[in-house]
Amino acid sequence: MSLKDKFESMEYGPAPEDSAQAIAWLDAHGRKFGHFIGGEWHAVGKSSLFATYSPSDEQELARIAQGSAKDVDAAVKAARKAQPAWQKLGGHGRARYLYAIARQIQKHSRVVAVLESLDNGKSIRETRDLDTQLAARHFYHHAGWAQLADSELAGYVPHGVVGQIIPWNFPFLMLSWKIAPALAAGNTVVLKPAEFTSLSALWFADMLEQIGLPPGVVNIVTGDGRTGAALVEHRDVDKLAFTGSTEVGKIIRRSVAGSSKALTLELGGKSPYIVFEDADLDSAVEGLVDAIWFNQGQVCCAGSRLLVQESIEQAMIEKIKARMSKLRIGPSLDKCIDMSALVDASQRDTIERLVAQGKAEGATIWQPEIAMPEKGIFYPPTLITDAGSANVCMREEIFGPVLTVISFRTQAEGAQLANNTRYGLAASVWTENINRALEIAPKLKAGVVWINGTNFFDAAVGFGGYRESGFGREGGIEGLQAYLKPAFEAKLPPQKPVPLPKPKHDVLSDAIDRTAKMYVGGKQARADGGSSYPVYSAKGGLAGHAALGNRKDIRNAVEAADAASGWGASTAHLRAQIIYYLAENLEERRGEFVARLVELTGAAKATTAKEFDLSISRLFSAAAWADKYDGRVHQPPMRGVALAMNEPVGILGISCPDWQPLLSLVSLVAPAIAMGNRVVALPSEHLSLVATDLYQVIETSDVPAGVINIVTGKRQELAEVLAAHDNVDGIWHFGDADSCRAIETLATDNMKRSWLSNGRHYDFADPALGEGEHVLRRATEVKNIWIPYGDQLGGGKGY
Amino acid sequence: MNDVTPHRLRNSGIQFDPALVDAQRINMSAVERRATSLGGRRTVKKEWQVAWMLRAISMIDLTTLQGDDTPGRVRRLCAKALNPLDPAIKAALGIADMPLTVGAVCVYHSMVEAAVEALRGSQVPVAAVSTGFPAGLAPMETRLQEIRASVAAGAREIDIVVTRNLVLNQRWGELYEEVQAFCEAAGSARLKAIIAVGELGSLTNVARASMVAMMAGADFIKTSTGMESSNATLPVSLVMMRQIREFQRLTGQKVAFKPAGGIRTAKDAVAYLIMVKEELGDEWLNSDMFRFGASGLLNDLERQIEFHATGRYSASYRHAMA
Numbered sequence A: 001m002s003l004k005d006k007f008e009s010m011e012y013g014p015a016p017e018d019s020a021q022a023i024a025w026l027d028a029h030g031r032k033f034g035h036f037i038g039g040e041w042h043a044v045g046k047s048s049l050f051a052t053y054s055p056s057d058e059q060e061l062a063r064i065a066q067g068s069a070k071d072v073d074a075a076v077k078a079a080r081k082a083q084p085a086w087q088k089l090g091g092h093g094r095a096r097y098l099y100a101i102a103r104q105i106q107k108h109s110r111v112v113a114v115l116e117s118l119d120n121g122k123s124i125r126e127t128r129d130l131d132t133q134l135a136a137r138h139f140y141h142h143a144g145w146a147q148l149a150d151s152e153l154a155g156y157v158p159h160g161v162v163g164q165i166i167p168w169n170f171p172f173l174m175l176s177w178k179i180a181p182a183l184a185a186g187n188t189v190v191l192k193p194a195e196f197t198s199l200s201a202l203w204f205a206d207m208l209e210q211i212g213l214p215p216g217v218v219n220i221v222t223g224d225g226r227t228g229a230a231l232v233e234h235r236d237v238d239k240l241a242f243t244g245s246t247e248v249g250k251i252i253r254r255s256v257a258g259s260s261k262a263l264t265l266e267l268g269g270k271s272p273y274i275v276f277e278d279a280d281l282d283s284a285v286e287g288l289v290d291a292i293w294f295n296q297g298q299v300c301c302a303g304s305r306l307l308v309q310e311s312i313e314q315a316m317i318e319k320i321k322a323r324m325s326k327l328r329i330g331p332s333l334d335k336c337i338d339m340s341a342l343v344d345a346s347q348r349d350t351i352e353r354l355v356a357q358g359k360a361e362g363a364t365i366w367q368p369e370i371a372m373p374e375k376g377i378f379y380p381p382t383l384i385t386d387a388g389s390a391n392v393c394m395r396e397e398i399f400g401p402v403l404t405v406i407s408f409r410t411q412a413e414g415a416q417l418a419n420n421t422r423y424g425l426a427a428s429v430w431t432e433n434i435n436r437a438l439e440i441a442p443k444l445k446a447g448v449v450w451i452n453g454t455n456f457f458d459a460a461v462g463f464g465g466y467r468e469s470g471f472g473r474e475g476g477i478e479g480l481q482a483y484l485k486p487a488f489e490a491k492l493p494p495q496k497p498v499p500l501p502k503p504k505h506d507v508l509s510d511a512i513d514r515t516a517k518m519y520v521g522g523k524q525a526r527a528d529g530g531s532s533y534p535v536y537s538a539k540g541g542l543a544g545h546a547a548l549g550n551r552k553d554i555r556n557a558v559e560a561a562d563a564a565s566g567w568g569a570s571t572a573h574l575r576a577q578i579i580y581y582l583a584e585n586l587e588e589r590r591g592e593f594v595a596r597l598v599e600l601t602g603a604a605k606a607t608t609a610k611e612f613d614l615s616i617s618r619l620f621s622a623a624a625w626a627d628k629y630d631g632r633v634h635q636p637p638m639r640g641v642a643l644a645m646n647e648p649v650g651i652l653g654i655s656c657p658d659w660q661p662l663l664s665l666v667s668l669v670a671p672a673i674a675m676g677n678r679v680v681a682l683p684s685e686h687l688s689l690v691a692t693d694l695y696q697v698i699e700t701s702d703v704p705a706g707v708i709n710i711v712t713g714k715r716q717e718l719a720e721v722l723a724a725h726d727n728v729d730g731i732w733h734f735g736d737a738d739s740c741r742a743i744e745t746l747a748t749d750n751m752k753r754s755w756l757s758n759g760r761h762y763d764f765a766d767p768a769l770g771e772g773e774h775v776l777r778r779a780t781e782v783k784n785i786w787i788p789y790g791d792q793l794g795g796g797k798g799y
Numbered sequence B: 001m002n003d004v005t006p007h008r009l010r011n012s013g014i015q016f017d018p019a020l021v022d023a024q025r026i027n028m029s030a031v032e033r034r035a036t037s038l039g040g041r042r043t044v045k046k047e048w049q050v051a052w053m054l055r056a057i058s059m060i061d062l063t064t065l066q067g068d069d070t071p072g073r074v075r076r077l078c079a080k081a082l083n084p085l086d087p088a089i090k091a092a093l094g095i096a097d098m099p100l101t102v103g104a105v106c107v108y109h110s111m112v113e114a115a116v117e118a119l120r121g122s123q124v125p126v127a128a129v130s131t132g133f134p135a136g137l138a139p140m141e142t143r144l145q146e147i148r149a150s151v152a153a154g155a156r157e158i159d160i161v162v163t164r165n166l167v168l169n170q171r172w173g174e175l176y177e178e179v180q181a182f183c184e185a186a187g188s189a190r191l192k193a194i195i196a197v198g199e200l201g202s203l204t205n206v207a208r209a210s211m212v213a214m215m216a217g218a219d220f221i222k223t224s225t226g227m228e229s230s231n232a233t234l235p236v237s238l239v240m241m242r243q244i245r246e247f248q249r250l251t252g253q254k255v256a257f258k259p260a261g262g263i264r265t266a267k268d269a270v271a272y273l274i275m276v277k278e279e280l281g282d283e284w285l286n287s288d289m290f291r292f293g294a295s296g297l298l299n300d301l302e303r304q305i306e307f308h309a310t311g312r313y314s315a316s317y318r319h320a321m322a
Helices: A003-009 A020-028 A069-088 A090-107 A109-120 A124-152 A171-185 A199-211 A225-233 A246-256 A281-291 A310-324 A345-360 A411-418 A434-443 A476-481 A487-491 A551-563 A572-587 A590-601 A605-626 A661-674 A685-692 A694-699 A715-723 A737-747 A773-778 B018-022 B028-041 B046-058 B071-082 B087-092 B109-119 B140-152 B164-168 B172-186 B203-215 B234-251 B266-279 B297-310
Strands: A049-054 A059-065 A156-158 A161-165 A188-192 A218-220 A239-243 A262-266 A271-275 A303-309 A364-366 A382-385 A402-408 A426-430 A448-451 A484-486 A518-520 A523-525 A532-536 A542-547 A632-634 A640-648 A651-655 A678-682 A708-710 A730-733 A753-756 A780-788 B060-063 B104-107 B126-129 B157-161 B190-194 B220-222 B256-258 B292-294
Touching (some): A020 A109, A049 A109, A059 A199, A069 A161, A069 A225, A090 A109, A090 A199, A109 A171, A109 A199, A124 A476, A124 B028, A156 A487, A171 A188, A171 A199, A171 A476, A225 A246, A239 A246, A271 A411, A281 A310, A281 A426, A281 B028, A303 A310, A310 A382, A310 A402, A345 A364, A345 A402, A402 A411, A411 A434, A426 A434, A434 A448, A434 A780, A476 A780, A518 A694, A532 A685, A551 A708, A551 A715, A572 A605, A572 A661, A590 A605, A590 A661, A590 A685, A605 A661, A661 A678, A661 A685, A678 A715, A685 A694, A694 A708, A715 A737, A730 A737, A737 A753, A773 A780, B018 B172, B018 B203, B028 B234, B028 B266, B046 B266, B046 B297, B060 B071, B071 B104, B071 B109, B087 B297, B109 B126, B140 B172, B157 B172, B164 B172, B164 B203, B190 B256, B234 B256, B234 B266, B292 B297
Parallel strands (some): A161 A188, A161 A239, A271 A303, A303 A402, A426 A448, A448 A780, A651 A730, A730 A753, B060 B104, B104 B126, B126 B157, B157 B190, B190 B220
Antiparallel strands (some): A049 A059, A364 A382, A632 A640
16 A cells, blocks of 8 residues: 555554563563462462463463462462561551552553553553553552551551452453552452453562562462462451452352451442433443443443433434444554454353343344454444343343443433342443432442543542442542451450340239330331240340241331331431430430340349440430531542542341340441431340330331331341342341351342351440441442533633 | 535535524533543554645645735745645655645735735635634624625635624524625635634533534634634534534535644644544545644644654754745
8 A cells, every 4th residue: 555545545554552572571481470479489380371362363472370279378378477567567668669569560551551451452542541550540549548547547457368359351450459458558468360361460470579579468379260269268368359240259258158258349230321311412422432342341330231311312322323333443452443352252252142142132233334353352342222121231241342222211210220230330420410410320329420421440439339249449448448447356256155044934024914016117017927935034034025027027127118218318417316316215214224124134233224325325426427427529630529428328137136235236226327228127036125115215206117127036037038138238247157157148149238247246335346437337338429520611721 | 716616515504493502512521531532542653644644734724814924925835835745755755746735825815816826727725814803803794895805806715703702692593694694705615614712611612603603504614713812622623523523414514624723733633633534534534624724733744754754853944934
């Protein structure tokens, strides 16, 4: 093609990024990599190596060690050995290392970007402009957190040794999201990269050697799912952090159930991309390129469901098709493309299977007629219409460049469709109406909401999901806190055996028979099964009967809580007033409750009086916090703000311990409702009359029906029903390790947020434990709402 | 000289439709993101880059709009317009026989005659800025008279300015009538409507003014006079290109685009052409449908092209002065 031809055609021509430096780095390692453990590269035998490929041309890049349980054990031991000194190094000492890492990433960003693009198949534009930039930013930001840790995070301690398993879609970025906060908080790390994409993690290890990070602080063990399983199952790991599929996340969660390993999971999504008729449609179409054709759609928060207002549906689809016809697909190192290769042929198979299934279910598949590379693992950008809400392509995470469209009529219907999913990771909202934007954002069940944009990320702004998209956040203080625990948690004693009263006689006193029922939907309700069980005093006398709840009572209680959804949207001032009123009305009945506590627990009156007074104080604390546990306003590096809002978890099941029956119930339920949650509480079986005595207090305190529900009976049995209920969003349970394991396993299916004592004793009289931010955090989800702004032409400068 | 402009290059306009004006919504942050990220998504290298820079030369409205313009100065500019690239460089690139001129020469009315004379026998048209350029606040009759006079003097393109007041006060019907009157006065000359983006305050106003000018029959929409404090930018151009695209979707008519002011480097020029290719398509990548309003741009294009021809970084003084 002559210059004149080029002048005539005005085509782009090839624009390959130079890969020489990255290839030289691979060659310098003999294209063979062992694990990085205790600051050293471990030699590997031939038998345990696997190949890693460049999906864009299917060439082998290097051979990598398959980590065994023994390798994982060596890495965990190295991390354990290094941890005390790393923690003791102090905030400033750790900050210096994190800063050095950030600088190294910036200085060598080109080689990392190329390596990542080769290994993953994603475009060099993305690895250069996004992955590496955000990774460096993450280490800078967390160097800052390390520096401030000693003063700002007093009262919290690191978990110790953290096991981290990261996915293949953003290998280097996910590494930084995991390692930076872990190290800042004083943990040491064993990280397993995904087997398709280990190279940037190995480059990272190489770099750590150069900055002299103390041996064992970061250990990298490569391998496939078996290596990951060994890390998950290792007994000496204190915390696990996983990013990946919901399916694997559930396996991990069940596997650690009953242990006291802390866990955060960042899982899949089917995120809605909502376009209203008053949006800038061309910009919304362009946003889709960043939403679903970013990283070939292999993005957990990809905007894969397009919800478009019916009045503009056809115009929008026409514009999308026109835009798709302009997408350029090519080798990952080409600087003139929008999309490149999928990570692996198996991923392409999955996408093909789901799209075929969607078609079989009646959807219309459209793909633009654009040039596709002849070799390598590619899948064309795909638009799916006529799908309806039940189609597999509308419901399942495809993890590919496939957009499924559905229309809605009104804002309310748009939000309902958006929330019509098991997932809850992210959402985009396009409208030029600020009232609409700010009204709908809190209604969306998603950890991240982008207004007039998509896929914004920043180290200062938390990222993570609701529902089956997992729990825990990455980025921001909320992300850092996932790598810390309250200091008291490190010292919790084992749960003491609870002495059960020995019944002596079954005859009630001569007072009028008082029948304790359930408390459901603001009313006292008889047990569905029509049965009661005896409750004995500590001395063995019959104290009374309590209703024997069953699964239907739980069902009814959850229905009642569901109907009380207005509570979360009521004002914090109102919630505070009601909780103060509860305290006022409870105080009126001090004598009665103190006597009841003496009767049931057998404790001295002075002790129970103290429990009562503390309970009143807890109510005051919860009321006090109701209008003070505010969110934050982040200022990420853009013209805009991100509002970090503390939202209620939703419906919480609270299964109270078999001690401190009034204090524990109040310490758990009061902050839960203060934050706007609705509660189904299960009192201790043999102390349940303390809870049933509260009914009248609740009734006289203006607590709206359904906000607090109490079901008595066999607590473990009832707690398991709650844990398995898909409309319950969180469960708190205090019991021995076996009982907690059962709860956690059941809670996994719909990814409830859980707080489990795992056989440890919580003394609710301890003020550090019995109230405060750590409880409020468990009662809330952080939602980050990104709001870019600006309208003054010229960037608003100079006025 | 007053050749009839081919029909395909004319926009017959449509009836004024206020609903279409109101429907335009622009999100500035999103527009800026697209404008910024496009540079990372598209690039041209090596000989393709040379081809694109040559194309950029062919799209320049080589301009002088100074109070001290003289016929002699204008003749020099026209000479450069006819031979914008050193023949030795063309030879080195193997395109010695490729005809290459700029898109037009753009002057004030009083210099039209000199320019027409200097360009006689070539295909390069003379464009006249008009209607009380740059503020456009002369009496309407004076403005119309200026258009007619320039056309009579041989200008084949007329760059008019809109009354910003009509935009800022959302008086779209009157804006429509104004531009329509200008189009009528221009007769067979192609009309470029300058909306003066730097004085409109918001991208929404830019979009709406663009749409009204096209409804009224403007053949080109143009960003700026070059005299405002801010002129052509990629975000502003993106908004205007998308309006052109929308107008074509609605009417089937293709309106040309001219960013002006502030485009000084070859790199900038290529970025604009990439945006044109992506947002409007190849049909706009020629001097009929796209122009750069620029005076300094040509020199940088010459220097960058020379670098590709010789491998040596060039200096301004080595290229014939415009």
